[in-house]
Amino acid sequence: MLLTPGPTALPPSVRDVMSEELINPDVDPAFADRYDALLDKLGTVFGTDDEVVVMGGEGILGLEAAIASTVEPGDRVLCLSNGPYGDGFTDFVESYGAESTLVDADYDDSLPVVELERTLAAGEYDVATMVHCETPTGTLNDLSPALDLLDEHGVLTIVDAVSSLGGAPVPTDRIDICLGASQKCFSAPPGLAIASVSDVAWDRIEARDPASLYTNLLPWHEAEQPYPYTHLTTLVVALDEALDLLLDEGLDAVHDRHREVAAYCRERGAEMGLDPYPDPERSSPTVTAFSVPGRATALQERLREAHDVTLATGFGDLADDVLRVGHMGYNADPDRVERAMDALAAER
Structure with a gap:
């Protein structure tokens, strides 16, 4: 019995739909219709009217894509952390040439909001990152105090909610890029990275000079059809079924x-x-x-x-x-x- 914090075990109906005949996502309108419906369901789970993107790749792809799409050399990024994934955002930031500032606390402590306030008062930042559920430590962070401060300072926010979306309320309406993945609370197979992206975030993304193509969110926003590349059909169908189970409940x-x-x-x-x-x-x-x-x-x-x-x-x-x-x-x-x-x- 698999009882790990992702990938999770799959419900029987999710396993069943994965054995259905393959749909060609590039030519069959049935897939495009199903994908559009999937985005609507994800919007309901995220609790947002913002555009939702479903990329082909494990959840870490979403974290990197959020950074790759919003920062460039010279940008200043504040990484708020009390766990391994919060710390890890600094690696993405620095790999794309931006300057990271880590504001951190011990892994068994709460997010360092007082230190965040001091840091924001001492300098200007373009983007801030944080994690809602730090899976390695079993911690669920209260994001509201940090989001309040970052909103006051006009800082764009990126939140890793991979391990909480679908299992706990997430304040998505206050987050510019909120990240999820298929293999956690949705109980679908690993392989899909999901992001809700605000209008403010899209404005910033459109103004960037991206250092990457495949980890850039912009092609998903500008595509004439809902997805710019051949999608992972079987995984999309599995996620769609998993979302039906969640929303039916x-x-x-x-x-x-x-x-x-x-x-x-x-x-x-x-x-x-x-x-x-x-x-x-x-x-x-x-x-x-x-x-x-x-x-x-x-x-x-x-x-x-x-x-x-x-x-x-x-x-x-x-x-x-x-x-x-x-x-x-x-x-x-x-x-x-x-x-x-x-x-x-x-x-x-």
């Missing part, structure tokens, strides 16, 4: 289900003496990271070999200190999480 019900399953997971962990890695007030409804210093890898291997349950460990310095349960999308299911926690209790 209803966004509020889906968000409630994620919160309830997360609470159950943490209650079971507490019974075993396991603490969430971040403060419980900052723990994400889509993933729980338990602190297991020096034992994560051994526990992961034992759970997989003895119980056929696959969980995830941490990243970097936390690789052997954090064990993660991915209760997102199809995996936000009490029975699946119960089985995982029973297995963990047997090995605790």
Whole structure:
């Protein structure tokens, strides 16, 4: 049983549609119609009227494309971070010749809003990046204080919401480029990077001199048909089916289900003496990271070999200190999480 924080297990109907006869996305109008409908569904999940782009590539493609499309040498980019993905935005920024300023906090702390305020008061910035759900640490960040400050200073905002969209409310209407991906809370296969792009962001993108073509969002905006390149047909069909399941259930019900399953997971962990890695007030409804210093890898291997349950460990310095349960999308299911926690209790 796969219970990792992405890629998630797939619902049976999503697996079924992937075996349907292939549609040629370049010549068959049926695919274009389905793609248009898909964009409407994504707009509903994102909670935005902004244009939505679905690119062929894993979620990291969206993060790089957002930077590649909005910055050029000489631009100043503020990267707000309390986790590995927040830190990683600096690599994208610098690879495209812009100047990055990292405003960071410890991985088990909240976003450093006070330091952000000081930094904005001391200089001007063109773009700011941040992460809503830091999957490696199981942290869900409150973005509102940072978005308030950045709006006051007229800074364009890019948010990685890959691990929260579809599992928790995201303030997309306050974000210029909001990034998602198919393999997390949507419970579709990996391979599609998704972005909602505001009119302000498009204005900036159109004024840039892009250093890349394929990681540039502009061709998607200017294409005569909805997509500028041959699309990943089977993955689009799978995502469309996954979105139907999500919307049929209803966004509020889906968000409630994620919160309830997360609470159950943490209650079971507490019974075993396991603490969430971040403060419980900052723990994400889509993933729980338990602190297991020096034992994560051994526990992961034992759970997989003895119980056929696959969980995830941490990243970097936390690789052997954090064990993660991915209760997102199809995996936000009490029975699946119960089985995982029973297995963990047997090995605790």
